[in-house]
Amino acid sequence: MLSDQELLRYSRQILLAQVDIDGQLRLKRSKALVVGLGGLGSPVALYLAAAGVGELHLADFDTVDLTNLQRQVIHDSDSVGMSKVDSACKRLEAINPEVKLVAHREALDEDSLAAAVGAVDVVLDCSDNFSTREAVNAACVAAGKPLVSGAAIRLEGQLSVFDPRRDYSPCYHCLYGHGSEAELTCSEAGVLGPLVGLVGSLQALEAMKLLAGFGDPLVGRLLLIDALGTRMRELRVKRDPACAVCGSRHG
């Protein structure tokens, strides 16, 4: 059940017919894993905590650096040098003490990543490198857990949802596994704060839809965001039957 305090706290989203009390209870019973507490993970964690997702599992082995603060809005100037997970927990506890926080401050290896993914209902990939994205995807496919994947670099963003519970859904590897493009990082290429904020906010929205069970999730679709021209377009993306990660999923 929801307390009077919770009914008040979440009243503006409970007012929506698509959420209602049932949706709020589903959020309360839900667990989400946020991989990476940088530019994408900041709005993801802030919005999911504020919305009342019952448990947030936070994974990042890095510490807060001064160069992070231009876009990683969950951290503040006093947090420089602190573990990103600890810095995020401090902020999230202040926003919503109802949410249970589970911290992963260590780098996750294959086993600990599988355990972390297995413990939640949805995974949000907010990491900044290809090898982490591939590892998170493989763990999600193996565990049958939906993955909300976002990325932003320079003035371009991308977003998609991979849901192994749906036959038609590709996985991250179906789309990006060919690795033809050289990997770029924000530290080399640059990125704008509001753009990662936009992509991360959309990731949080997709996760809420999956957890509370409303709307049409971005499965089988890739959203491309062009910040320079303020344009969004969408590509249909298909599952690769020969994919090395999900190809044998349906026998």
Ligand SMILES: [Zn+2]
């Ligand atoms: Zn695949």
